[in-house]
Amino acid sequence: MKKIIQLVLVAALTVSFSSCSEFLEVNNNPNAPVSENLSLSAKLPAALVSTVNQETGQLNQIGAFWAGYWGTTSEGVNLFVDLKSYNGPAIRHQRDGIPVWENGYTNLLYYQLIKEQAQTEGALVYAGIAKIMQGWHFTRLVDLYNNLPFDDALQGTLHPTPRYEDGKTVYEKSINLISAGIEDLKNAPAGVGPGADDVLFKGNKTLWIKFGNTLKLRALIHQSAAGDPAYITAEIQKIQAEGSGFLGVGENAFVQPGYLNTASKLNPFWENYYRTVQGASTGNHQDLRPTVFALEQYKRRNDPRLATLYVSVGTDYKGVLFGNPNAEAQYNRASTSAFKGPQENGNRPAALFKTATQPSVLMGSFESLFLQAEAAQRGWITGSAKTFYEQGIQESFKYMEVAASEFAAYNAQPAVNFDQATNKIEAIITQKWLALNSLSSIEAWSDYRRLGIPAIPNSLDAPAPTARPLRLMYPESERQTNNAEASKQGSDDMIKDKVWWNR
Secondary structure (H helix, E strand, O other): OHHHHHHHHHHHHHHHOOOOOHHHOOOOOOOOOOHHHOOHHHHHHHHHHHHHHHHHHHHHHHHHHHOOOEEEOOOOOOOOHHHHHOOHHHHOOOOOOOOHHHHHHHHHHHHHHHHHHHHHHOOHHHHHHHHHHHHHHHHHHHHHHOOEEOOOOOOOOOOOOOOEEOHHHHHHHHHHHHHHHHHHHHHOOOOOOOOOOOOOOOOOHHHHHHHHHHHHHHHHHHOOOOOOHHHHHHHHHHHHHHOOOOOOOOOOEEEOOOOOOOOOOOOHHHHHHOEOOOOOEOHHHHHEEEEHHHHHHHHHOOOOHHHHHEOOEOOEOOOEOOOOOOOOHHHOHHHOOOEOOHHHOOOOOOOOOOOOOOOEEEEOHHHHHHHHHHHHHOOOOOOOHHHHHHHHHHHHHHHOOOOHHHHHHHHHOOOOOOOOOOOHHHHHHHHHHHHHOOOOHHHHHHHHHHHOOOOOOOOOOOOOOOOOOOOOOOOHHHHHHHHHHHHOOOOOOOOOOOOHHHO
């Protein structure tokens, strides 16, 4: 049975991404895509694409609503109702819900198959990458669900009802898994490993190690208010002893599998939220809008990113109210600001939509720099919090197509300038929030849960004025197959139950 599961997953992995680029089409027999005739160079790019598709698709979408970025037009009042109303049972529904848990564990199993094959073949770089990416997915699942299977997971039929472990333990084991992946990369012989099939870093082991360290820093930052200070200090010391540091200026985790401006080969974010291959505006582009709150945050700071993110309505930018249950004319398509792309920007790249073949964002350098700014401000790492903060803004400007010359005037404003900020952590998280807009929105939601920054208005369609989503409910598929374990985890209430680091 375990072998059958593996074959089905490998087949799905191959078929799902066979259209990305010619280098993915390397299976010896496309009619029998079994593990034995799929090389690591075929499995790795497909797994990385699956990861970034989940991140920029379902997770970014959830975060964009709950972190205060997106709302819908009056014409789209009946769209995304479950997310606007915090309808946990509908979100977890097996047929019509959002399969975050299922997709997360499927991706984990992809990397498990890569890891097992790599260990058999002595391919340390592939094994190290697989471990780092498993650490990514396990911590992400904890951020969304809290307790979950770790040791008993990914074992086929060996553990048909895998035991849950508490979120804090899974976090610690995930950090250890990432550390083990970094060690594999450092112990790998020079010149051996992936090249073009590594659609993230093109086989650059140094960047992979920095990425792994950055993931560990993110996990430690999440627990800044709830974790064990001694544990955090010890883990920071391990990162410093390793010596490679974190992703810095110009070092982005962008996935580029070879998108093409043809059917089924476009960048998925572009195709879902901007234009079809025929150039038609998608339904999401027509009915998703920035919230009034989001626009106010950019306007308050005279932020030049505003003009590259959105289309103006006359001489101003007009948003919508999150969860607005009424189809009011002032929030209709014609009266509100759409997301800007090349067609609205004189055929020039815009902040989020640049070309149909743009790389997908797994983690931007700006996120890493703001993580380092917070860590430095908390006294965890050496370096200037102010420098990291300013570099984070500049890297966000660069990604969002804002001229570098705009930074000096922007940074001189009291509402932006780090030296003038009375609450340095609030300043860092606010600028991080402005930078993560629609790129890594799920991370912005995590920041809001742990710090309450910025002061995002609640949905007008929330079940109660103070009700906020704090996690996701375990899916129906898990309840049907592993209910005894899932039931041990508590009430499973997405409004009342917090993940472990949000205590």
